[in-house]
Amino acid sequence: xxxxxxxxxxxxxxxxxxxxxxxxxxxxxxxxxxxxxxxxxxxxxxxxxxxxxxxxxxxxxxxxxxxxxxxxxxxxxxxxxxxxxxxxxxxxxxxxxxxxxxxxxxxxxxxxxxxxxxxxxxxxxxxxxxxxxxxxxxxxxxxxxxxxxxxxxxxxxxxxxxxxxxxxxxxxxxxxxxxxxxxxxxxxxxxxxxxxxxxxxxxxxxxxxxxxxxxxxxxxxxxxxxxxxxxxxxxxxxxxxxxxxxxxxxxxxxxxxxxxxxxxxxxxxxxxxxxxxxxxxxxxxxxxx
Amino acid sequence: xxxxxxxxxxxxxxxxxxxxxxxxxxxxxxxxxxxxxxxxxxxxxxxxxxxxxxxxxxxxxxxxxxxxxxxxxxxxxxxxxxxxxxxxxxxxxxxxxxxxxxxxxxxxxxxxxxxxxxxxxxxxxxxxxxxxxxxxxxxxxxxxxxxxxxxxxxxxxxxxxxxxxxxxxxxxxxxxxxxxxxxxxxxxxxxxxxxxxxxxxxxxxxxxxxxxxxxxxxxxxxxxxxxxxxxxxxxxxxxxxxxxxxxxxxxxxxxxxxxxxxxxxxxxxxxxxxxxxxxxxxxxxxxxxxxxxxxxxxxxxxxxxxxxxxxxxxxxxxxxxxxxxxxxxxxxxxxxxxxxxxxxxxxxxxxxxxxxxxxxxxxxxxxxxxxxxxxxxxxxxxxxxxxxxxxxx
Numbered sequence: 001x002x003x004x005x006x007x008x009x010x011x012x013x014x015x016x017x018x019x020x021x022x023x024x025x026x027x028x029x030x031x032x033x034x035x036x037x038x039x040x041x042x043x044x045x046x047x048x049x050x051x052x053x054x055x056x057x058x059x060x061x062x063x064x065x066x067x068x069x070x071x072x073x074x075x076x077x078x079x080x081x082x083x084x085x086x087x088x089x090x091x092x093x094x095x096x097x098x099x100x101x102x103x104x105x106x107x108x109x110x111x112x113x114x115x116x117x118x119x120x121x122x123x124x125x126x127x128x129x130x131x132x133x134x135x136x137x138x139x140x141x142x143x144x145x146x147x148x149x150x151x152x153x154x155x156x157x158x159x160x161x162x163x164x165x166x167x168x169x170x171x172x173x174x175x176x177x178x179x180x181x182x183x184x185x186x187x188x189x190x191x192x193x194x195x196x197x198x199x200x201x202x203x204x205x206x207x208x209x210x211x212x213x214x215x216x217x218x219x220x221x222x223x224x225x226x227x228x229x230x231x232x233x234x235x236x237x238x239x240x241x242x243x244x245x246x247x248x249x250x251x252x253x254x255x256x257x258x259x260x261x262x263x264x265x266x267x268x269x270x271x272x273x274x275x276x277x278x279x280x281x282x283x284x285x286x287x288x289x
Numbered sequence: 290x291x292x293x294x295x296x297x298x299x300x301x302x303x304x305x306x307x308x309x310x311x312x313x314x315x316x317x318x319x320x321x322x323x324x325x326x327x328x329x330x331x332x333x334x335x336x337x338x339x340x341x342x343x344x345x346x347x348x349x350x351x352x353x354x355x356x357x358x359x360x361x362x363x364x365x366x367x368x369x370x371x372x373x374x375x376x377x378x379x380x381x382x383x384x385x386x387x388x389x390x391x392x393x394x395x396x397x398x399x400x401x402x403x404x405x406x407x408x409x410x411x412x413x414x415x416x417x418x419x420x421x422x423x424x425x426x427x428x429x430x431x432x433x434x435x436x437x438x439x440x441x442x443x444x445x446x447x448x449x450x451x452x453x454x455x456x457x458x459x460x461x462x463x464x465x466x467x468x469x470x471x472x473x474x475x476x477x478x479x480x481x482x483x484x485x486x487x488x489x490x491x492x493x494x495x496x497x498x499x500x501x502x503x504x505x506x507x508x509x510x511x512x513x514x515x516x517x518x519x520x521x522x523x524x525x526x527x528x529x530x531x532x533x534x535x536x537x538x539x540x541x542x543x544x545x546x547x548x549x550x551x552x553x554x555x556x557x558x559x560x561x562x563x564x565x566x567x568x569x570x571x572x573x574x575x576x577x578x579x580x581x582x583x584x585x586x587x588x589x590x591x592x593x594x595x596x597x598x599x600x601x602x603x604x605x606x607x608x609x610x611x612x613x614x615x616x617x618x619x620x621x622x623x624x625x626x627x628x629x630x631x632x633x634x635x636x637x638x639x640x641x642x643x644x645x646x647x648x649x650x651x652x653x654x655x656x657x658x659x660x661x662x663x664x665x666x667x668x669x670x671x672x673x674x675x676x677x678x679x680x681x682x
């Protein structure tokens with residue numbers, strides 16, 4: 001218990017940019033993640049297969065096979081990976097990602113929502129018995145089993161890990177702007193950069209909206225009169241950039257762009273084969289909040 | 290809110306990011322539209338050899354063949370049976386689907402073998418599967434199998450080894466490889482229950498061009514086994530010694546979407562980024578030309594005998610925006626470009642099913658498919674392809 005408490009305090013002090021590296025004051029200090037993984041039989045019947053492997057910005061390429069930029073866009077700091085095996089030979093892998101901010105952790109979490117909600121960490125998501133993801137503070141975690149295992153085991157891994165991580169972290173305020181009516185459950189992504197939404201909205205492969213780590217965005221699926229629409233909201237540092245973003249969007253020849261508008265530093269747009277009136281109403285509700 | 294179960298969902302399974310998504314079920318095959326050409330009537334399924342389980346290391350040869358050293362391109366042959374556009378009017382791509390390839394989270398080895406043998410019969414038009422494999426590979430040859438240790442299923446590669454052995458190839462003359470031994474060990478073999486590598490022992494050989502990595506990235510790393518001497522665009526590159534030490538090459542790739550890297554999809558042509566020493570030099574704006582020139586290099590082009598696409602996962606799964614496409618399906622072709630064009634079509638179908646934006650895939654993938662086609666590596670024109678659909682089970 002004492003060890004766990006010390007670990008949490010140490011992680012809390014180091015996490016999420018509360019300290020910065022001497023080389024780059026804007027880069028959060030990687031925390032020592034190796035110690036948070038459960039030892040053999042802490043989760044009954046499960047033992048580590050290998051040592052914990054930690055990948056940083058220099059080595060993440062070897063873990064994610066060319067996908068590193070996608071994680072950099074979510075404020076990647078480091079990821080620690082540990083594998084476990086039970087007596088039946090079933091394996092579990094745990095990835096614990098440290099991101100720059102809680103908003104980044106939330107963003108990576110939203111990009112991975114594929115199952116149902118579960119109460120673990122700040123928010124969790126599970127394909128029961130096979131996979132569990134969660135975010136807490138500036139950490140995103142994925143626990144994945146090679147075959148179906150008792151859900152209690154997945155939860156036990158997650159609980160042990162979250163107990164060892166600092167608590168806290170709020171959803172980005174932008175999420176509260178999403179109108180509830182028609183919103184597809186767990187079908188939205190919080191992001192900063194265009195690379196994070198290429199599967200959702202094709203913007204021509206160029207950064208026409210001037211998206212960066214300075215911008216917060218969300219793209220969400222809505223059902224409007226039986227058709228699918230995507231609502232895009234982008235919060236810029238100032239109103240002039242939002243206005244420039246709207247001009248770029250209107251001039252960009254974006255397929256299916258139905259509605260676009262700005263309110264102060266907020267740009268909103270609706271894309272899809274949907275009724276324009278319904279799209280404009282959805283957009284107006286989001287911008288008014 | 291709209292409940293998630295009101296639409297098709299992406300479920301994530303299995304172990305690790307790489308193996309994350311290697312199980313389960315969605316994506317109806319009925320949605321697969323053979324846009325490339327009208328579908329011909331398929332030929333009878335070949336008689337199958339009883340293969341109760343894949344075997345990587347059983348049937349050792351009493352006197353294992355030595356590892357060869359840098360076989361010159363002039364010593365390579367191209368079997369008569371290998372023909373694709375423009376040598377013939379249409380490149381064949383066989384698309385074989387077997388609904389019974391999974392038993393829960395486990396592969397059914399016999400089903401995989403059935404898919405492979407059916408595919409090779411369709412591709413070669415030789416009615417006996419063993420004879421079809423023999424038409425491509427001879428017992429005196431050494432054969433490299435390039436896998437993607439992140440996504441290729443080990444049991445598929447092992448089943449290919451079984452097919453080769455049934456055709457008379459000694460197991461010690463078969464070399465499964467990827468970039469790193471460690472990634473093969475942890476992400477490829479271990480999930481198949483074979484947690485060991487085999488550099489020079491009995492049975493099928495399996496190891497990486499770099500014995501150490503990940504985390505060993507220096508080009509001067511003594512455990513790197515790349516041979517320098519080629520050039521892509523303005524960059525001097527090295528190729529895997531394992532490739533160069535073999536007469537023939539089988540390319541087994543999986544299909545995933547890589548929009549974040551500007552490529553749309555990753556499949557057969559991209560698989561050889563694990564054969565050269567500096568793949569990161571050819572990403573983004575340099576990808577279309579880089580991947581084309583890489584696949585056009587004589588050591589790769591002259592060894593290439595068969596392209597196999599692993600689209601075996603029972604469902605498409607999402608890992609942080611990377612979608613690994615699955616539909617109980619195997620692709621097989623001699624033409625890597627046509628193979629990838631059909632793979633793009635499958636990825637597009639999956640994206641449509643998941644209500645994702647398919648424009649991204651097309652906009653990113655078509656330029657490099659066109660470049661590869663223009664360079665004579667194959668065809669991406671539907672009019673020049675013959676897509677053979679086979680449904681088993």
